[in-house]
Amino acid sequence: MTHAHDDLSGLLSHAEELYRDTSFSAVRAWKRRTGGLALGFMPIYVPRELLAAQDVLPVGLMGGGEMEIIRGDAYYQSYICHIPRSTIELGLNGSLDALDGVVFPAICDVIRNLSGMWTMLFPGKLVHYLDVPQDFDPAVGGAFYRDDLLHLSRKIVAHGGRPLETERLRAAIVAYNRANGLVRELYELRREQPWKVPTHELYLLLRAGLVVPVDEQIAMLERYLAFVEDDDERRPMxxxxxxxxxxxxxxxxxxxxxxxxxxxxxxxxxxxxxxxxxxxxxxxxxxxxxxxxxxxxxxxxxxxxxxxxxxxxxxxxxxxxxxxxxxxxxxxxxxxxxxxxxxxxxxxxxxxxxxxxxxxxxxxxxxxxxxxxxxxxxxxxxxxxxxxxxx
Amino acid sequence: MSAPSVVPKDASQDRQKRMIAAHFDRLAEVEERGEKAVYTFVPGNLTELLLSFGVAPVLPEINALQSGMRGLSKDYIARAEKDGHSEDVCTYVKCDIGMSRGGNVGPTGKRLPKPDLLLLSYTGCFTFLKWFELLREEYDAPTAMLHVPYQGGGTITDAMRKYVVDQLKSKVIPALERITGRAYDEDLLSEHLARSAKAEDDLVHVLESARHRPSPIDAYFGGVYYIGPIFTAFRGTEDAVDYYAELRAEIDERVRLGLGPVTPDGELEKERYRVVVEGPPNWTSFREFWRMFVDEGAVVVASTYTKVGGVYDNGFRHDPSRPLESLAEYCLGCYTNLDLPTRVDMLSRYVTDYEADGFLINSVKSCNSFSAGQLLILRQVEERTGRPGGFIESDLVDPRYFSAANIKNRLESYFQMIEQKRSRGDAR
Amino acid sequence: MRYAVGIDLGSTTTKAVVLDEQGAVLGRGITNSRSNYDVACEVALAEALINTRFSLVASGLARSGFTEDARTALLGELERRFREQQYRHQLGVLDTVLAEQLEDPSIVDATRAGVAAVVAGMRARAGALFVEGASRKSDFFRDLAGSLYMQLAEEHARVHTPKRSCAAGDDGGAPRASLFDQLVGLYDKAILEVENRPTAAADFDAIVERALAAMDDAAPAALKTSVEVAAATTLDEWAKVGTGYGRQRLPFPEGCIRSEILCHGLGAHTMFPDTRTVLDIGGQDTKAIQVDDQGIVTSFQMNDRCAAGCGRYLGYIADEMNLGLHELGPLAVQSTRPARINSTCTVFAGAELRERLSLGERREDILAGLHRAIVIRAMSLLARSGGVSDEFTFTGGVARNAAATGALRRLVTENYGPRTMNISPDSIYTGALGAALFALRSGRSGDGAAAAAARDGAPVETIP
Missing domain, CATH: 3.40.50.11900 (Rossmann fold)
Structure with a gap:
C-alpha cells in the first residue's frame, strides 16, 4: 500500500495514521490483498524473518496507547501494568480480528500468563509462547530455541501458512537486515545530529513499521532518511x-x-x-x-x-x-x-x-x-x- | 512456624520445628565447618542434587516468609525501598535485600552464610532472575542459571526435558563440582531421590485425606506446614521420610476418629464450608487470616499454593532410575510453571474431587506469576464447576497490603452467600 | 405493634428501615455516621421510628374529613416544626457542652464572649432554617449547625479581632491562634461530643407536643388526636439485623449481622423484583452483585483497598473545586466535550484537576470526564461479577448523581445492550431494607438468638 507522501509531513502523517489506528486497517487491507496470515507479536523481540518467510505478516502489538479501557480492566488487579489491559480490550472489541494468532515472547510473568488467557479467550487462534532461551550455549539453549522456532513454524503451517523453506527464510533475512540496518542508520544519525531526527518522528516510523510488510517499512525509512539528511532547515539547539x-x-x-x-x-x-x-x-x-x-x-x-x-x-x-x-x-x-x-x-x-x-x-x-x-x-x-x- | 502451646499439637509438628531449628543452626556454622552454602528457590529446587554434593541449601523465599511471620519484613522492605527499590515490585525480593543489608541475620536470629553459589533455578517466576542478579551484586557470588521453560502449550515436550537435563549437565553440575571440589555422584543422587519418592507418597496421602468429611486437615493454612520439609532443604533426607511417615499416621488417626483439622485456636469442631484456595497466603497476618476461615467454620480442602514446590498429586514422583530426567520433569511440573488453561483444569478438578462448596482466590500484589490472569481463572472455574468463586487481595510479606477489614468483609459475604444458596427455597 | 428493623452503618451515613410484621415499610431514618457506632445506630433507629409515627399520624389524619391538600399542608408544617424543635433541642445540648469547655481557665474572656454571641446568633436564626420552602443543604445537625456556627464565628472574629494580633508572631512572641481559630476549635471538639452523646432529640412525645404548640394556626383537633394515637402506639422491637461498612464493629451480637452484599441484593430485589444485577457505589466502596429470582446473591465483586472511583473520590473533587458534593452532577451534565480522564486515583486527583483547569479546560468537561472515569471503574467490577443482566438496579449515594447515572446508562447499553435501569429515590436505604427483611425472617422463624439478643442489646465497641 503506497500512499502519496511526497513530502516529509505527508510521510509523517501517514506514519502517525498507522500508529494511531487501533483497528489495524492496514493489516486488514494486506490480508484482503494477499490472502496471507497475520500474526501479532508482543513487544521486545520475535524473529519476524521466520514469519515473513512463511508469508505471514508479523504485526507488532504495543498496547492501546491512550485508548479508553472498558473491558480490559475487568481482567486485571490494580497492581498490574497497563499493556495487557489494552491488549485484551483490543482483542475483545474486535480490533484484532484480522490476526490469525499472537506470539507471546518471554518478557515477564504478566505477558507469559496473557498467552494462556489468549488461549482461553480466543479459541481457534494460534497462540504461541516463545520461551526464548536464557542459556546461550548453541548446543543447549540454541538447540532448544531452534526447536521452539520450528514448533512455531509448524503451527503456522497447521493454520494454513506456507511451509518454511530455506531460501525464503534467507530472503526474509536479507529484507529485515535492510530494514533493521536503516533503523540503525537513523539512530546513528540522531546520535550525531539529534536536531535532524526528532525522536517523536523516529518513534512514529518505528511504530508504523510494525504493521506493514517489510518492504513498505524499508520504503518509508529510506524516504525519511532522504528527507532529513538534506534538510538544512533543522538546526541545532x-x-x-x-x-x-x-x-x-x-x-x-x-x-x-x-x-x-x-x-x-x-x-x-x-x-x-x-x-x-x-x-x-x-x-x-x-x-x-x-x-x-x-x-x-x-x-x-x-x-x-x-x-x-x-x-x-x-x-x-x-x-x-x-x-x-x-x-x-x-x-x-x-x-x-x-x-x-x-x-x-x-x-x-x-x-x-x-x-x-x-x-x-x-x-x-x-x-x-x-x-x-x-x-x-x-x-x-x-x-x-x-x-x-x-x- | 510454631503453634501456641495451649492447643493440641501433633508430634510431627514438634519434629518439624526441631528440623527447621537444626537447619538454621547448621547454616549459622557453615563457614566454620568449611561447608558450602548454595542459595536457590523453592520452585524447581534441586535439593537432592545439592545434598549429593554435601552443600547447605539456603532458600531466600523461606527466609522472607519467615521474616514476614515474625514481623520483621516491614522494616526490611522499608530499607530496600529507601535504597531505591520500587514500591511496585515483589516484596519477597525487597524483604530479602533489606535483611541482607541489615547484616543477613536470618529469621531465627542466627547469621546466614554468604552464598558460595547462587543456583538460579529459574522456574515459573520471572522475578527469580532479577532476584539473583540483585543478590549477585550484593555478594559477588558465582551464579549458575537453570532455565526451566514454561509449559506454554500445557505439556512437557521432549525438547524441554532435554534442555533442562543439558543445562544440569553442562552448567549446574560443573558449578557444584567447582565450589565443592567433589565429583558428581549419580548413585548418591539416586539414593536421595528414592527417599524423596517415599516422602512424596506420604505427602500426597496426607493432602488427599481432605476428601474425607470432615476433612482432617486444612490443606492451605495447615498445608503450608505439611509442605514445609519437602519444599525446602529436606527433600531426599531421612528426616523428611520420618516426618512424613509420622504425619501420615497422625492424619490417618484423625480420619479414624472423625476429627477436623487442628488450627492455632484449637480443633475445628464443625466443618461448615469446604473451599479450594488459589494463590499464596499472606504471611504477615497469617494467623489472623486463618482465623477468619476458622471463625466461619471454613476448611480449605485443596490449594494450589501447596503445589508451588512440586505437583505430586498428579502422579509425578522423583525417580531414582532416571535421576536427571526426573529432576527436569519435577522442575517443569511445578505449579507456577503451568499455563493458565492447565491451572483452570486443576482448580476445577479440585473443586469437584474434593466436593468443595466453592473456591477462593487470594491475589497477592507481589506475585504476578500467580496473580496475572486470576480474574479470568475465577470466571472460568465458576463456569466449569457451577460453584461460586470469591476474590480477595493481599500481599506476601508487605503488611501495608493486608487490610483485615476489607478481607474479612469479603470472606464473610462469601460464606454467607454460600449459606444463603444452600437454604434457597426455604428462605422465604 | 411489633417491628423488625435493619440498620446499615455506612462510612458516611447510617440508615435504618423499620418493617411491620407483614413486611411493609413503616419508616426510614438516616443520620450521619460518627465515631460512636452505637449512637449512630440508635439515632438512625430513633429517626426511623419518628418516621413511623409520622406515618401513623398521616393514616390517622386520612380518616378525618380534611382534603388531601389540607392534610399535606398540615403534616408538612407539623414535620417542619418538629425538625425545628429537634434542632433547638440539639442546640441546647451544644450550648451545654460548649459551656463545659469554657470552664477551662486558660480560655480568655474574648473567646467566651465570642461563643456566647455565636450561640445566641444560632438560636435567633434557628426558625429561619425551617420556614416553609427554606432549602437546607443537609438535614443533619452537624452540617446545619456547623455551617451556621462557622459563618457567625467568622463575622464575630472579623469585628472583634484587634488588627495587629492576628498575624503570627508579629509582636515578637509565639504565634497565637486567632479568635476565629479558637472558636472553631471549640466547636470541633464540642460537636464530636454532642454527636456521640445518647440524645433525647428523638423523644417523639415531648418534641411533637412543642411542635404542635408552635404551629402558625392552632392545630386542628383531628391532627391532635392522630398525634396522640401515634404517640401512644407502643412500638416493640421484634428482631434486628445490622449491616454495612462498619459491620465488623456493629453494636449487634454475631447472629444479627449480615453481609452488606447480601443485604443490598435482597433490598434491591425487594424494591425491583426483576433485578438480576445490582451496582452500589457508596462512599468507601463499590459493589457489583448478581442475584437470582429470589434475591439470593450468586456472585459479587468489590473494589480493592484503594478507594479510587468511589463516592469519596467525588468528595475530594468537590473539595478541590470548592463545590458541594450535590453540585457536581448538575454541573457535569452541562458538559459538551467531556475530558478524557484515565486515572481515578484519589491521590492524584487534585494535581490532575489543577493542571487541567490551568490549561483552560472547562469545569463541566472535566467533571463529566471524572464521572465517566468512575463509572468505567464500576463497569469493570460489573464485568468481573458476571456482567449486567436485565433488570439492573443502581444504588448508593452516587445513584443520586445525574451525571453518573447518565454515563452508566450509556456504557451499559453500549456494552450489554438495552437494560432496564432501576434507581429508587430511596436507594440509599437499599442495604437497610435488606437487613430489615433478614430481621423479619429471623423474627418469623423465632430465631431466638437474633431476636432476643436484639432486644437485650449488646456491648458496644466505641472507636475513640
Whole structure:
C-alpha cells in the first residue's frame, strides 16, 4: 500500500495514521490483498524473518496507547501494568480480528500468563509462547530455541501458512537486515545530529513499521532518511542530550516523548520498539539461515532486563550506551508495575552513579494524559545538565 | 512456624520445628565447618542434587516468609525501598535485600552464610532472575542459571526435558563440582531421590485425606506446614521420610476418629464450608487470616499454593532410575510453571474431587506469576464447576497490603452467600 | 405493634428501615455516621421510628374529613416544626457542652464572649432554617449547625479581632491562634461530643407536643388526636439485623449481622423484583452483585483497598473545586466535550484537576470526564461479577448523581445492550431494607438468638 507522501509531513502523517489506528486497517487491507496470515507479536523481540518467510505478516502489538479501557480492566488487579489491559480490550472489541494468532515472547510473568488467557479467550487462534532461551550455549539453549522456532513454524503451517523453506527464510533475512540496518542508520544519525531526527518522528516510523510488510517499512525509512539528511532547515539547539531507558514493553504516550523534547532534551538513545534493534548487526546470510537467526539471538543480542546477563556486572552495557551516544544524562522511564524494568533499576542506577552520570527517574502508563509533573522534573534535569556541562 | 502451646499439637509438628531449628543452626556454622552454602528457590529446587554434593541449601523465599511471620519484613522492605527499590515490585525480593543489608541475620536470629553459589533455578517466576542478579551484586557470588521453560502449550515436550537435563549437565553440575571440589555422584543422587519418592507418597496421602468429611486437615493454612520439609532443604533426607511417615499416621488417626483439622485456636469442631484456595497466603497476618476461615467454620480442602514446590498429586514422583530426567520433569511440573488453561483444569478438578462448596482466590500484589490472569481463572472455574468463586487481595510479606477489614468483609459475604444458596427455597 | 428493623452503618451515613410484621415499610431514618457506632445506630433507629409515627399520624389524619391538600399542608408544617424543635433541642445540648469547655481557665474572656454571641446568633436564626420552602443543604445537625456556627464565628472574629494580633508572631512572641481559630476549635471538639452523646432529640412525645404548640394556626383537633394515637402506639422491637461498612464493629451480637452484599441484593430485589444485577457505589466502596429470582446473591465483586472511583473520590473533587458534593452532577451534565480522564486515583486527583483547569479546560468537561472515569471503574467490577443482566438496579449515594447515572446508562447499553435501569429515590436505604427483611425472617422463624439478643442489646465497641 503506497500512499502519496511526497513530502516529509505527508510521510509523517501517514506514519502517525498507522500508529494511531487501533483497528489495524492496514493489516486488514494486506490480508484482503494477499490472502496471507497475520500474526501479532508482543513487544521486545520475535524473529519476524521466520514469519515473513512463511508469508505471514508479523504485526507488532504495543498496547492501546491512550485508548479508553472498558473491558480490559475487568481482567486485571490494580497492581498490574497497563499493556495487557489494552491488549485484551483490543482483542475483545474486535480490533484484532484480522490476526490469525499472537506470539507471546518471554518478557515477564504478566505477558507469559496473557498467552494462556489468549488461549482461553480466543479459541481457534494460534497462540504461541516463545520461551526464548536464557542459556546461550548453541548446543543447549540454541538447540532448544531452534526447536521452539520450528514448533512455531509448524503451527503456522497447521493454520494454513506456507511451509518454511530455506531460501525464503534467507530472503526474509536479507529484507529485515535492510530494514533493521536503516533503523540503525537513523539512530546513528540522531546520535550525531539529534536536531535532524526528532525522536517523536523516529518513534512514529518505528511504530508504523510494525504493521506493514517489510518492504513498505524499508520504503518509508529510506524516504525519511532522504528527507532529513538534506534538510538544512533543522538546526541545532541548546538541548541536553539524554538516554531514555526502561520503555521497552509498554510504550510511553507520544505526548510524553514530545514533552521531553519540548522541555529541552535531545533523546539520543532509547529502548522503544526494540524488535528491529534486538540483534545488533546484520544476520549472516550464508549457511543455514535458521542457524544464523539462532546464533544471532544467542550472541549478538542487546542486553535487556528480560535477558539473563551471564557474567557482566549489571549496568555496564547501559554505561557503554551512554558513552557511545554521547548522552549527558540518563532518564529511567519505566511503566508503572513493570517488573523487568523496575527490578533492574536499582542495579543500573548504581552503575550510572558509579560512572558519575547524572540521572533522573519517573514512571508512566501508556494511557497517561497529563505530563505536568514529568515536564517539571525533566525540565529541571535538562537545565541542570546544561549547567553542569557548561561549568 | 510454631503453634501456641495451649492447643493440641501433633508430634510431627514438634519434629518439624526441631528440623527447621537444626537447619538454621547448621547454616549459622557453615563457614566454620568449611561447608558450602548454595542459595536457590523453592520452585524447581534441586535439593537432592545439592545434598549429593554435601552443600547447605539456603532458600531466600523461606527466609522472607519467615521474616514476614515474625514481623520483621516491614522494616526490611522499608530499607530496600529507601535504597531505591520500587514500591511496585515483589516484596519477597525487597524483604530479602533489606535483611541482607541489615547484616543477613536470618529469621531465627542466627547469621546466614554468604552464598558460595547462587543456583538460579529459574522456574515459573520471572522475578527469580532479577532476584539473583540483585543478590549477585550484593555478594559477588558465582551464579549458575537453570532455565526451566514454561509449559506454554500445557505439556512437557521432549525438547524441554532435554534442555533442562543439558543445562544440569553442562552448567549446574560443573558449578557444584567447582565450589565443592567433589565429583558428581549419580548413585548418591539416586539414593536421595528414592527417599524423596517415599516422602512424596506420604505427602500426597496426607493432602488427599481432605476428601474425607470432615476433612482432617486444612490443606492451605495447615498445608503450608505439611509442605514445609519437602519444599525446602529436606527433600531426599531421612528426616523428611520420618516426618512424613509420622504425619501420615497422625492424619490417618484423625480420619479414624472423625476429627477436623487442628488450627492455632484449637480443633475445628464443625466443618461448615469446604473451599479450594488459589494463590499464596499472606504471611504477615497469617494467623489472623486463618482465623477468619476458622471463625466461619471454613476448611480449605485443596490449594494450589501447596503445589508451588512440586505437583505430586498428579502422579509425578522423583525417580531414582532416571535421576536427571526426573529432576527436569519435577522442575517443569511445578505449579507456577503451568499455563493458565492447565491451572483452570486443576482448580476445577479440585473443586469437584474434593466436593468443595466453592473456591477462593487470594491475589497477592507481589506475585504476578500467580496473580496475572486470576480474574479470568475465577470466571472460568465458576463456569466449569457451577460453584461460586470469591476474590480477595493481599500481599506476601508487605503488611501495608493486608487490610483485615476489607478481607474479612469479603470472606464473610462469601460464606454467607454460600449459606444463603444452600437454604434457597426455604428462605422465604 | 411489633417491628423488625435493619440498620446499615455506612462510612458516611447510617440508615435504618423499620418493617411491620407483614413486611411493609413503616419508616426510614438516616443520620450521619460518627465515631460512636452505637449512637449512630440508635439515632438512625430513633429517626426511623419518628418516621413511623409520622406515618401513623398521616393514616390517622386520612380518616378525618380534611382534603388531601389540607392534610399535606398540615403534616408538612407539623414535620417542619418538629425538625425545628429537634434542632433547638440539639442546640441546647451544644450550648451545654460548649459551656463545659469554657470552664477551662486558660480560655480568655474574648473567646467566651465570642461563643456566647455565636450561640445566641444560632438560636435567633434557628426558625429561619425551617420556614416553609427554606432549602437546607443537609438535614443533619452537624452540617446545619456547623455551617451556621462557622459563618457567625467568622463575622464575630472579623469585628472583634484587634488588627495587629492576628498575624503570627508579629509582636515578637509565639504565634497565637486567632479568635476565629479558637472558636472553631471549640466547636470541633464540642460537636464530636454532642454527636456521640445518647440524645433525647428523638423523644417523639415531648418534641411533637412543642411542635404542635408552635404551629402558625392552632392545630386542628383531628391532627391532635392522630398525634396522640401515634404517640401512644407502643412500638416493640421484634428482631434486628445490622449491616454495612462498619459491620465488623456493629453494636449487634454475631447472629444479627449480615453481609452488606447480601443485604443490598435482597433490598434491591425487594424494591425491583426483576433485578438480576445490582451496582452500589457508596462512599468507601463499590459493589457489583448478581442475584437470582429470589434475591439470593450468586456472585459479587468489590473494589480493592484503594478507594479510587468511589463516592469519596467525588468528595475530594468537590473539595478541590470548592463545590458541594450535590453540585457536581448538575454541573457535569452541562458538559459538551467531556475530558478524557484515565486515572481515578484519589491521590492524584487534585494535581490532575489543577493542571487541567490551568490549561483552560472547562469545569463541566472535566467533571463529566471524572464521572465517566468512575463509572468505567464500576463497569469493570460489573464485568468481573458476571456482567449486567436485565433488570439492573443502581444504588448508593452516587445513584443520586445525574451525571453518573447518565454515563452508566450509556456504557451499559453500549456494552450489554438495552437494560432496564432501576434507581429508587430511596436507594440509599437499599442495604437497610435488606437487613430489615433478614430481621423479619429471623423474627418469623423465632430465631431466638437474633431476636432476643436484639432486644437485650449488646456491648458496644466505641472507636475513640
Amino acid at each position: 541548546d538541548q541536553a542530550r539524554v538516554l531514555l531507558t526502561g520503555s521497552f514493553c509498554e510504550q510511553p504516550p507520544l505526548g510524553l516523548i514530545k514533552t521531553l523534547e519540548r522541555t529541552g532534551c535531545y533523546i539520543v538513545d532509547d529502548d522503544f520498539v526494540q524488535v528491529g534493534r534486538w540483534i545488533r548487526h546484520d544476520v549472516p546470510t550464508e549457511g543455514d539461515p535458521l542457524d544464523a537467526l539462532v546464533e544471532a539471538f544467542l550472541h549478538d543480542a542487546i542486553a535487556s532486563p528480560t535477558r539473563w546477563c551471564e557474567s557482566e556486572a549489571k549496568g555496564a552495557d547501559l554505561v557503554r550506551r551512554v558513552e557511545h551516544s554521547g548522552a549527558e544524562g540518563v532518564i529511567f522511564c519505566a511503566p508503572s508495575f513493570c517488573d523487568p524494568a523496575l527490578l533492574d533499576q536499582p542495579m543500573t542506577v548504581a552503575a550510572v552513579e558509579r560512572a558519575g552520570i547524572p540521572w533522573t527517574a519517573f514512571k508512566y502508563a501508556e494511557n497517561a494524559g497529563q505530563f505536568q509533573v514529568i515536564r517539571e522534573q525533566a525540565g529541571t534535569f535538562a537545565d541542570s545538565i546544561k549547567l553542569w556541562s557548561g561549568a
